[in-house]
Amino acid sequence: MSALPRTALPHSSLLRPALVLFLALSLLTGLAYPLLTTVLAQALFPAQAGGSLLLREGRPVGSALIGQSFSSPEYFWSRPSATTPMPYNAASSAGANLGPTNPALLQAVEARIAALRAAHPEQPGPVPADLVTTSASGLDPHISLAAAGYQLERVARARGLPPQALRSLLAEHAEQPLSGFLGEARVNVLQLNLALDELAARTRAARN
Amino acid sequence: MNAQAWMLLCAFLAVVLLLAAPTAAWLARVMEGRFALGARIEAPLYRLAGVRPQEDMSWLRYALALLLFNLLGTLAVYALQRLQAGLPFNPEGMGAIAADSAFNTAISFASNTNWQGYGGETSMSYLTQMLALTVQNFLSAATGIAVAMALIRGFARRGAAGIGNAWADLVRVTLWVLLPASALLALFFVSQGVIQNLAPYQQVETLEALQYEVPRTGPDGAPVLDADGKPEMQTRHTLGQTLAMGPVASQEAIKLLGTNGGGFFNANSAHPYENPNALSNFAQMVAIFLIPAALCLVFGRLVGDPRQGWTLLAAMTLLFVLAVIALTHYEALGNPRLAALGVADGGNLEGKELRFGIAASSLFAVITTAASCGAVNAMHDALTPLGGAVPLALMQLGEVVFGGVGSGLYGMLVLALLAVFIAGLMIGRTPEYLGKKIEAYEMKMVAITILVTPLLVLGGTALAVMAEAGRAGIANPGAHGFSEILYALSSAANNNGSAFAGLSANTPFYNTLLGVAMCLGRYAVMVPVLAIAGSLAAKKRLAAGAGTLPTHGPLFVALLAGTVLLVGLLNYLPALALGPVVEHLTLFGR
Numbered sequence: 001m002s003a004l005p006r007t008a009l010p011h012s013s014l015l016r017p018a019l020v021l022f023l024a025l026s027l028l029t030g031l032a033y034p035l036l037t038t039v040l041a042q043a044l045f046p047a048q049a050g051g052s053l054l055l056r057e058g059r060p061v062g063s064a065l066i067g068q069s070f071s072s073p074e075y076f077w078s079r080p081s082a083t084t085p086m087p088y089n090a091a092s093s094a095g096a097n098l099g100p101t102n103p104a105l106l107q108a109v110e111a112r113i114a115a116l117r118a119a120h121p122e123q124p125g126p127v128p129a130d131l132v133t134t135s136a137s138g139l140d141p142h143i144s145l146a147a148a149g150y151q152l153e154r155v156a157r158a159r160g161l162p163p164q165a166l167r168s169l170l171a172e173h174a175e176q177p178l179s180g181f182l183g184e185a186r187v188n189v190l191q192l193n194l195a196l197d198e199l200a201a202r203t204r205a206a207r208n
Numbered sequence: 209m210n211a212q213a214w215m216l217l218c219a220f221l222a223v224v225l226l227l228a229a230p231t232a233a234w235l236a237r238v239m240e241g242r243f244a245l246g247a248r249i250e251a252p253l254y255r256l257a258g259v260r261p262q263e264d265m266s267w268l269r270y271a272l273a274l275l276l277f278n279l280l281g282t283l284a285v286y287a288l289q290r291l292q293a294g295l296p297f298n299p300e301g302m303g304a305i306a307a308d309s310a311f312n313t314a315i316s317f318a319s320n321t322n323w324q325g326y327g328g329e330t331s332m333s334y335l336t337q338m339l340a341l342t343v344q345n346f347l348s349a350a351t352g353i354a355v356a357m358a359l360i361r362g363f364a365r366r367g368a369a370g371i372g373n374a375w376a377d378l379v380r381v382t383l384w385v386l387l388p389a390s391a392l393l394a395l396f397f398v399s400q401g402v403i404q405n406l407a408p409y410q411q412v413e414t415l416e417a418l419q420y421e422v423p424r425t426g427p428d429g430a431p432v433l434d435a436d437g438k439p440e441m442q443t444r445h446t447l448g449q450t451l452a453m454g455p456v457a458s459q460e461a462i463k464l465l466g467t468n469g470g471g472f473f474n475a476n477s478a479h480p481y482e483n484p485n486a487l488s489n490f491a492q493m494v495a496i497f498l499i500p501a502a503l504c505l506v507f508g509r510l511v512g513d514p515r516q517g518w519t520l521l522a523a524m525t526l527l528f529v530l531a532v533i534a535l536t537h538y539e540a541l542g543n544p545r546l547a548a549l550g551v552a553d554g555g556n557l558e559g560k561e562l563r564f565g566i567a568a569s570s571l572f573a574v575i576t577t578a579a580s581c582g583a584v585n586a587m588h589d590a591l592t593p594l595g596g597a598v599p600l601a602l603m604q605l606g607e608v609v610f611g612g613v614g615s616g617l618y619g620m621l622v623l624a625l626l627a628v629f630i631a632g633l634m635i636g637r638t639p640e641y642l643g644k645k646i647e648a649y650e651m652k653m654v655a656i657t658i659l660v661t662p663l664l665v666l667g668g669t670a671l672a673v674m675a676e677a678g679r680a681g682i683a684n685p686g687a688h689g690f691s692e693i694l695y696a697l698s699s700a701a702n703n704n705g706s707a708f709a710g711l712s713a714n715t716p717f718y719n720t721l722l723g724v725a726m727c728l729g730r731y732a733v734m735v736p737v738l739a740i741a742g743s744l745a746a747k748k749r750l751a752a753g754a755g756t757l758p759t760h761g762p763l764f765v766a767l768l769a770g771t772v773l774l775v776g777l778l779n780y781l782p783a784l785a786l787g788p789v790v791e792h793l794t795l796f797g798r
Contacts (some may be wrong), residue, residue, distance in 0.1 A: 013258070014269075017375050018276045020257035022347075025382055026284065028347040030339035033387060037394045041404035041457060044395065049404045051451055051481065053412065060412040063451055065401050065480035068414050075416065079562070084658040086420035091409055091450040092330050093475035095587035097710030099688035100543045101795050105558065110549055120747050129546070129554035135561050136478030136569075136587045146552070181215040181488030184565035193415055198510040 001153045006091040054194065055172055062190050066090050070193065073119065073158035076143070076151050080112060083138035085097050096134040109133070122153050142186040145174055159200050209536045213567035214348035217532055220490070220571065221525065223537065224497045228521075231498055232505035238384045239357050239506070241378065246384050253379065264370025267742025271735050272360055273374035274351055278318050278731070281344050286314040288340040289332075298333035300409035312719035317341055319730035320612055322347035322463070322470030322582055322705035323716035323722060329452035329473050334406055341470060342459045346390075347464025349499075350382045352614030355734055355741075356503055357381075359618045362741030364510045364643050366749045371741045385499075386466060393461035393495060400491075401484030406456040409450050417447045456481055461679060464495035467612045469582030469705045477572070477585040478561050485555055489568055496581045500610040503617045511642050515760035520620055523768040527609045531545060531598050536570040538595035544796060559590025570595070577602040580612035582705025589684070589692065589708040593795055596691065597788035598640050599706065603698045604784075605776040606661060612703060615730075618737045620768075622657050625650060625740070627771040631757050641759055643749035653736040660732045662779040663699035664725045669694050671781065677717035683710030687794070696722060701729035 041049040050065040062068055067078045069087040081087035082096035090113045098105035111131040117123070128147040148170050156163040177183045209217075237243055241261065254261055260350045265273065289305040292298060305313070309325055316323045317340070328337065340622035348739035361371045364766040398404050415621035423431040423439035456472045461484055463470060473479040483489050501521060508517020547553065555566040564572070575597035576583050588599055602609055608619040624644055625639075632639030632646070639646040672678030672693045695708040700722040707713070713722065758764060 004701065014273050014276055017257040017259045018273065018280055021253070021259070021375060021379060022280045022284070023275060024253055024282075025347060025379070026257075026339065026343045029387065030343035030383065033391065034338045034342060034455045037391060037398075037458040038404050038406060038455055040395060041398040045398045048401045049398050049457075050407070051403050051405075051410055051453060052401050052484075053410070060410065062412050062414060062449060063410075063480075065484050066449070066451060067480075068416070068449060069418050070416055071418075072416055085422045085444075086446065088418075089447065091452045092327060093452075093473050093479050094327070095475065095478070095590065095709065097587055097589040097683055097708070098558065099589060099684035099710070099791070100545070100556065100558070100592050101521075101686060101688055101791055102684045106545055106549070109546055109551065113550055126550050126552035129542070129551050129557045130562055131545075132551055133558040133560075136477035136559050136590075137473075137480065137561060139475070139480055140561050140563075141480060144562060146554075146555070163767055177212070178486055181219070181567075182213045182490055183563055183568065186562050190415070197415070 054190065056194065061194070064188065064191060065141055066139050068190050070189065073154060075193045075196070076148055076155060076189050077131070078134065079140050079143060081138040081140075082134040088139060091140055093137045095138060095140055120150065120154050121142045122149055126167045141188050141190060143189055145170070145185050145187060148187050148192070155196070159196070161200065161203060165199065166196070169199060209533055210455050210540070210567070212654050213536050213540075213570070216567050216571055217529070220328065220493055224501055225784050227494065227498055228501040228505055231502035232509060235385060235499075235502055236506045236509050238380050240510070241376065241380070243380075243384055246380065250379055250383065254375070257375065259373070259375045259378040261373050261376035264368070265373055266369060267358070267371055267738045270374045271373055271738045274354065274734070275731065277347070277374075277378065278351060281315045282318040285317055285340040285344055286310050288336050289313060291334040292336045294716055295333065295335050297335035297338070297406060299406070300333070302331055302333045303359060307638055307716055308716045308719040310550075312723045315723045316705065317344035318348055319469070319471060319703055319726045320352055320466070320468060320580070320615065320724045321700060321703040321730070322468045323700055323707065323726060324470055325719055326704070327474030328471060329454070332736055334454055335774055336728055337459060337472060338455055339569050342462060345459065345462040345468040345470065346382055347378070349386060349462070349468065349613045350378045352612050353381045353499070353503070354378055354614065356614035356617045358738055359621055359741040360507050360510050363644060364512070365745045366747065368745040371738070371745050386462060389465055390458070390461040393465060394457040396491060397457040397488060400488040401480070402460055402488065403453060404455055404479045406451055406455060407453045409453050411447050412451060413447060414449050419443060426429070430616055448449050452481070461495070463583060464492050464581065465499060467496055467500065467579045467581040468496065469576065471583060477583045478587070483585055484566060488574065489564055492574055492583070492585075493575050496575050496579045496583070497610050499613045500579055500616040503614065507617060507621075513642070513760070516642065519760040519764055520617070520768070523765045523772070524609050524620065526765065526769050527772065528574065531574045531578060531602055531609070532729065535574050535598040536567060538592045539566050539570045541592065547551035555592070556592050556595070559587030573599055574602065576706055577704055578609040578611075580615060580631065580702060580704045581609035582699065584706050587709060588695070588706055589710045593688075593788045593791035596708070597784060600691070600695055600698055600788065601776065601780070601784065603704045604780045605703045605772055606658075606667065607702045607704060608772060615628055615703065619733075622654050622737065622740070623772055623775065624768055625654050626658065626775070627764070627768050628757060628759065629654070630771065631767060635757070637755055640750060640756060643752065644744050644747050650740050653740045656736045657733045658775060659731050661701045664729055665694070665697045666779070666783060668697040668701065668721055668725050672697070672718075672721060675717065677715065681715060681718055682710040685711065687787055687790040691791065694783055694787050697725060700725040703730050
């Protein structure tokens, strides 16, 4: 221990600085910082800070960032979700954590493919990968444009709307990668379905 | 890798390198006490604490100060979790955390690991998230940077008795680097959609009613079993969705800047409220590498030879790019068994978010395990076998490819000492690094730091595989189950914190085993590193002669990267062969 000078032996004077600095830095980083950030965030970006809620007739129907589960033929369906006890449980995010060789993964995917094929007899080709795999959070709000296109005719049929009208609706809501490389081409399912409800209501009103 | 993935990688490296230089200049100024306004503001705090910031500490005193400070942090995190039920900022009425889980989380956050056995939105009150977890996000990062600064001073000083003042280092980096950077980043995150509020969880009325099944429970709360011994299910309906809320952005910013990685929510950076879009994701990735990259340049600056810093950065970047290419390749390849079932070609999307896709999920997975961050924007457990081997191997290399804030630099400098030692043996000269003779004492300390983590990882894995309680946590059968355990121990002992999250690790067995691994993996490395710093600071600095091995330039980059790979592979190749390699062969073999 040649590197240890005699004068540097430890003594009790470490306790006071440790306690005082720990308390001071805790209050600063653990209360002042998050609370001030909350105040600033609420002032500058109130909608985002509160969860980017979507309103319909003044009532919150979801968040622009959080997916929802859809199963009726009149809606575009979201990706499978592994949250419990119900899918898209936004109070308990979770992935499936199934490894690539796990038989449970293969069985689940097989069942999802069968269900999709049964609901979409007009689509004989391969099934879009995002429609049969669970997302990391279980709350993925998006599907790929291919996955939306796969479902388009089924939705049109159930709604009694021309597929062309749905195609333009989809094109309107499609999101492209930022600067060409940040992110993927995709569509927000909840926002697409909200627009779909509006379109259907407008069409009904026009027919009457 | 396709064109999109290459563009993403190039843009990422360009932004990190562009920001690293000014960050390094600022870090060096602050840590050397040359920020005069800051010093005036700190003065009353030092008076209150009885600290003389100019006082130089010996390495032992410096180490004791940090250990005491971290011990206080651990106790505070434990206490707040146990008492949260009766404390304010708890709109969801979260109850006390179990003792074993609270112990694990306390060590996890104090040691900059941020391994999470719990799910944030289902267990932690807002006060615990802020006053326990966010605080340790700052202070564990400050601790890592302090140790790195002490080691840098060891190289820069000559004939010195001390390596700086631990209190001043902790206060300066927290107040003038971590806090302002986090505040700015937090507000940017909010602008992108990350939430920041103290409201109770938000109820919304969904478009469609949802029908789901839950196990029926008896009056005692235990599930009712049917004749076959399976839980009896009952159908429930809901017309609503509960959105978890909280002060997320403020914790998110320091989670990344301090390479902590502990998410506010269970799904971490895959949760849309933590990481809402591709741009926020890009900012998260840059934030993880910013300080580790800058610290390399601080090193070069303070030892008076910027080339030394760039050399370390080049070796790190070389290993990093190789890892990105490998992981992205295997994820884009996808899962052949799903393709055989009739799934369209789109890469391995299981466990990934669509807004990030294959390229940004793969890049994030490499960044978070190259740096000892451990935040995830995709589920690593669902990666392809060799794709998943990349994060595993990056952790096992000792978290030195950028690495944690501070710990990455000091880990890499230890390996640089080993590299000059090996080179010295080959050419038959006394090894030197930056004019400091590397002698028996330093090499003993180097040996300890290099051996501690493999011992914890491999010994711990062996223990868990042999124990009933260890095998009980496995979620995936076969070789993948072994990988889950190996990943958990690699993550804990190297203070990363990411997981193959299928492993049920919130049990007394894993909470204790991983808690011990995290603690020793952090402090049993930190103390010998400080001992090296103290020993080096006392030495003379010799002038470079004709026979001195230059420790800058491409030759040393290759020597250093080679040493990192050699040490890592010698330790872990057999274990990797039993896990990911076997699984790869079963998946792709004929």
